[in-house]
Amino acid sequence: MAIRETQRRHEALGLDEDDLLRMYRHMLLARRVDERMWILNRQGKAAFVISCQGQEAAQVGAAYNLRPGYDYVYPYYRDAGIVITLGMTARDQLLSLLARAEDPNSGGRQMPGHFSSRELNIVTASAPIGVQYPQAVGSAMAFKMRGEDGVVLACGGEASTSEGDWHEAMNFAGIHDLPVIFLIQNNVYAISVPENLQVAGRIVDRAAGYGFPGVEVDGNDVLAVYKVAKEAFERARRGEGPTLIEAKTYRMTAHSSDDDDRRYREREEVEEWRKKDPILRFKQYLHGAGVLDDAKEREIEEEIRAEVDEATEYAENAPYADPESAMRYVYAEEE
Template sequence: MYRYMLLARRTDERSWILNRQGKAAFVISCQGQEAAQVGAAYNLRPGHDYVYPYYRDHGIVMTLGMTPRDELLALLGRREDPNSGGRQMPGHFSSRELNIVTASAPIGVQYPQAAGTALAFKMRGEDGVVLACGGEASTSGGDWHEAMNLAGIHDLPVVFMIENNVYAISVPEKFQVAGSIAGRAEGYGFPGVAVDGNDVLAVYEAAREAVARARRGEGPTLIEARTYRMTAHSSDDDDRRYREREEIEAWRLKDPITRFEKYLLEHGVLDEFQRDELDEEVKAEVKEASAYAENAPFADPDEGFAGVYAEV
């Protein structure tokens, strides 16, 4: 889990460098949310369960099997990008092999699709589980409520995980969320749990229970992982205009990666030598991926129509 968190963070940091060098047009970051993402995805069976991640879920897709190379090929819009052949925005994940269903840009549309996939699992008598994720603002739209209701009526094998990172671009949680997100599950007739989203083991535990419950055919669970977006919304906004530096610094002290690293060191699971070795290994993998993606060919402009029209 620690390795996947680190891999997601270093790939993300590399993405910002590529953006500031003028090579990557747009970055949307997972920094700060790695514990929620890796802790949840670690419970899934890649290629068996279905996943509807949202644009920040680099930690989820990397836990399922995407590599820094896949990520950076997508970021730079190259033909070899396994998500879309360089045709989608970065963060719009897709993999037939890993059962990651292609993402649409409107917030929240993944939830009814996820409930539908869970209904298909149930109708076929299969034991697959669906994980669907989004930010706290995605719970303000109708799609989320419709999906929650459908999942509740039919006891569908779906886990909704809301990564509550306090902001929706510039809009703070207090102007976005009425009451409690986790508490809303009660109205749809299934459990809702709030967890510390910066504690990877807490999220792992909550998701383990939710996934097991879904696999047993007992129905959905809502997990609200409380976390914080450490970067601006994307590479295109200036967060100094809507939040205080002190607030970010306070959350940086709760960085999920340093926190888990400390835990592993204290419990003797990892020693400093192993930690440094792992760090070097991850950095080398990301560096190689970056060079590879930069040198990879772009898609042909004609390929932009593939899968869109039957005939160009």
């Protein structure tokens, strides 16, 4: 009886067992690549790490609705789960981390976490918080003007909603009924600033002020995020306009490898959230639904470990960009 109950949850969403295992692999790959990045940082091989850990369900659940190479994505620096769902690999991430020439994001020029792929319509981000939003609504406007049913997914943390750029983009999206989804991953902190010093009231409620729906979701439950995102994507494709999704989640690591979070948050709080780890929760669901057993779980872990090992070795041995090429894409080159 219990098994039938849980099975119905994904079936009601139109997801089959292959979908579930694919989502699980994306989440686990994002996590294992991230963990490897911290090791490389501590070994002195990687200058800087910024993590997705804790946010994989929010990212994969939303991104599973995207049509790669057709819809547009404006990710933020934690969105490894989104770009992996779209088709980027462990190798891509590690080439970027180690700033190698072959890094598909920027040829080793940008900080890690500045995702970019022309084929996958992942638009490169600038480092200032919130600047992606006005660009995202511009792309949504282009879809609308062309009469295409593409959707734009624009992401950020809860603190990005304090920026003027976010409000301007929300306003523009509401006025023009644009096919854009604002996915706010509320992970409780902006570096050391807690949510209660960042936002008064609820983020989702702000959507009403701009004339479109806002929905809050448990961001550590991948199927719950998939469900609300699916509805938002369908609305956008029907030409009914934008949706704001606030995924309630938690940043499981320090802000970055340059931050010491022991200075501003209690260990007990982190430990409480670790019990709600989105990967742990999805794993329990998959076991309950009979999609995963211990042997299959081990098999997937081993496959992913091999992929991350291979990617690490490849990236460590890959050449750096040629110094002569530093100005390429910055200034026009003579023919």
